Each structure stands twice: as C-alpha cells, then as structure tokens.
Amino acid sequence: MPDLPQLALVEIIILAGAAVQGAVGFGFSILAAPLLVLIDPRLVPGPLMAPGLTVVLLTAIRDRRGMEFRGLGWAVAGMMPGAVLGAVILSSLPPRLMGLLFAGLVLLAVVLSVGGLRLPLTRAAMAAAGFLSGLMSSTTGISGPPMALVYQHKPGLNVRGTMSGYFVASVIFTVVALNGVGRFGGEELRLGLLMVPASVAGFWLSGRMVPLLDRGYIRPAVLVMSAAAAAAVLLNG
Numbered sequence: 001m002p003d004l005p006q007l008a009l010v011e012i013i014i015l016a017g018a019a020v021q022g023a024v025g026f027g028f029s030i031l032a033a034p035l036l037v038l039i040d041p042r043l044v045p046g047p048l049m050a051p052g053l054t055v056v057l058l059t060a061i062r063d064r065r066g067m068e069f070r071g072l073g074w075a076v077a078g079m080m081p082g083a084v085l086g087a088v089i090l091s092s093l094p095p096r097l098m099g100l101l102f103a104g105l106v107l108l109a110v111v112l113s114v115g116g117l118r119l120p121l122t123r124a125a126m127a128a129a130g131f132l133s134g135l136m137s138s139t140t141g142i143s144g145p146p147m148a149l150v151y152q153h154k155p156g157l158n159v160r161g162t163m164s165g166y167f168v169a170s171v172i173f174t175v176v177a178l179n180g181v182g183r184f185g186g187e188e189l190r191l192g193l194l195m196v197p198a199s200v201a202g203f204w205l206s207g208r209m210v211p212l213l214d215r216g217y218i219r220p221a222v223l224v225m226s227a228a229a230a231a232a233v234l235l236n237g
Contacts, residue, residue, distance in 0.1 A: 002040050010039060011198040018055040018202025023209035024221045025059070025156075025163040026144030028052050030229045033142070043191060046184040049175050050192025051199035056167040058203045059160055066161030071126040075147060075162075076169045078130030079137075083173060086138025102136050103233040106145045110227045119150050126150065130166070142233060143170060145226040156210065156218035 002010055013035050020027035029048065036043040060067065109117075119125050129146040137143035147166055151159045178184035213221055 002043075006039050007194070010036060010043065010195060014051050014195045014198040015202040015205070018051065018199040019205040019209065020202075020225070021052075021055045022059045022062075022160070022203045022206025023213055024148075024218070024225055025151075025160040026148050026167070027225045027228075028055060029142055030144065030225060030232055034232050034235075045174070046178055046188030047191035047195065049171055049178070049184065050189060051195040053168070053171045053175075054196050054199040055203050056164045056171060058200070059206070060164035060168055062207070063157055063161035063164060066155070066157030066159075067165050068158060068162045069165075071121060071123075072162050072165045074123045074126040075130030075133070075166050078127035078132075079134035079166070079170055080173060082131035082134025083138045083170075083177065084134075086135040087177070089135075089138075100234065102132075103230040105132075106149075106226055106230040106233075109145070109149050110223055110230070113149060113152060113223060118153060121150065121154075133166075133170070137170065137174065142229045143167075145229050148222045148226055152219045152222045156214040159218055159222065160210075 013032050017028040017030075017032035020031060029052065032048060032051075033044050036048070129150040132146040133143040136146065144163070144167075147163055148159070151162060154162075175184055178188075
C-alpha cells in the first residue's frame with residue numbers, strides 16, 4: 001500500500017492518464033503504467049484495470065454516437081486470439097525482444113502515416129489492428145497504437161467512441177486473464193478502487209479538452225501518442 005505522498009502522486013498520474021484517454025481515445029496505460037511501476041510495481045497491471053475500465057466506460061457512453069459497431073466487432077474478434085498468442089510468445093521469448101519489435105513497428109507506422117500512408121477501414125484491417133493490439137497488450141502492456149493508427153483519419157467522435165468500445169472489451173478480457181494466472185484478486189481490486197475517483201476527475205477534464213482536439217487536432221494527437229507509446233516501450237526495454 002503506497003503511503004500518503006505516494007498515493008497523492010498516484011492520483012495525479014491517474015487523473016492525467018484518464019484525461020488523455022477521454023480526449024484522444026487512448027493513452028491511459030501509456031502515461032500511467034511506466035510511472036506507477038516506479039512508485040510501486042504492485043500497482044501494475046491488476047490495479048490499473050479498475051480506473052482504466054472506469055474511464056473507457058464513461059468515454060464509450062459519452063461518445064456512443066461515434067461508435068462504429070461493425071468495425072468494432074472485427075477488432076474485438078482479432079484481439080482475443082492476439083492476446084492469447086501474445087501470452088504464449090511471452091513464455092518462450094524475452095519480453096525485451098518483443099517490446100523492441102513492436103516499438104519499431106509502431107514507429108515505422110507513424111513515419112509512414114506522416115508520409116501519407118492511409119489504411120483502408122476494411123474488415124481485414126480492423127481484425128488485424130485488433131490482433132496486433134491484443135498481441136501488444138499481452139507482451140508490452142500497451143495496446144492502443146494499432147487501433148488508433150487505423151482510425152487516425154476519422155473524426156474525433158468516431159475515434160473515441162469506437163476505441164472506447166474496444167477497450168471495454170479488452171479490459172474485461174484482460175481482467176479474466178489476469179485472474180486466471182493469479183494476478184487479479186481482492187488486493188488488486190482494492191488498490192484499483194482507490195484510483196477510480198481520480199479516473200472520474202480525469203474523464204471530466206477530458207470533456208474540456210475534446211472541443212479543442214476536434215478542431216482538426218485529433219490525428220496529430222493520435223500520431224504523437226502512438227510515437228510516445230513506442231518510446232515508452234523502448235525506454236522500458
């Protein structure tokens with residue numbers, strides 16, 4: 001259990017991560033996970049599930065008009081085998097190697113996107129993005145960039161709505177998986193619930209950021225956060 005100064009710092013980190021998640025559509029784990037590990041490794045990954053699920057649920061409800069259910073279904077269908085395969089790979093290959101590989105792929109995708117690459121929003125593209133997100137989630141703890149890069153040319157409402165729906169399914173699936181390997185139980189839930197109020201506050205703050213980002217800044221935000229995710233994985237490795 002973190003002491004009071006540490007707990008205050010944890011709440012600030014969660015608030016910032018939830019604000020970015022609610023405004024951009026992803027970014028909670030990118031900001032929160034690396035910093036919380038430095039404070040107390042027990043805070044990651046299990047306890048992060050409660051505040052993470054809170055902000056993605058609230059965002060999904062707020063931006064439900066932008067949720068594209070057909071693409072979302074294919075992404076979730078791809079995510080589940082990707083997460084399982086990631087767990088299998090993680091047991092046989094060094095995590096650092098997988099992290100470096102995925103970070104390199106994300107950075108390459110960001111560079112190609114800046115250069116004008118535009119992926120079609122087909123069923124295959126959504127399933128592939130979901131699969132890679134699940135694979136990255138199991139091996140690096142960061143899952144947003146593949147989905148975000150596919151959706152980067154969509155309006156902010158569609159990005160936030162669809163990705164929030166995806167993350168609701170992803171977090172629930174992750175909780176079940178963590179519970180199955182003994183990494184999510186009463187203690188993780190108790191620690192996570194302590195972070196929920198900061199997650200709600202961060203979501204509220206994101207509502208003040210959304211009008212600004214929706215003036216044409218959602219795509220730059222997606223590219224910056226994707227590059228930041230890759231950098232976080234590289235630094236951690």
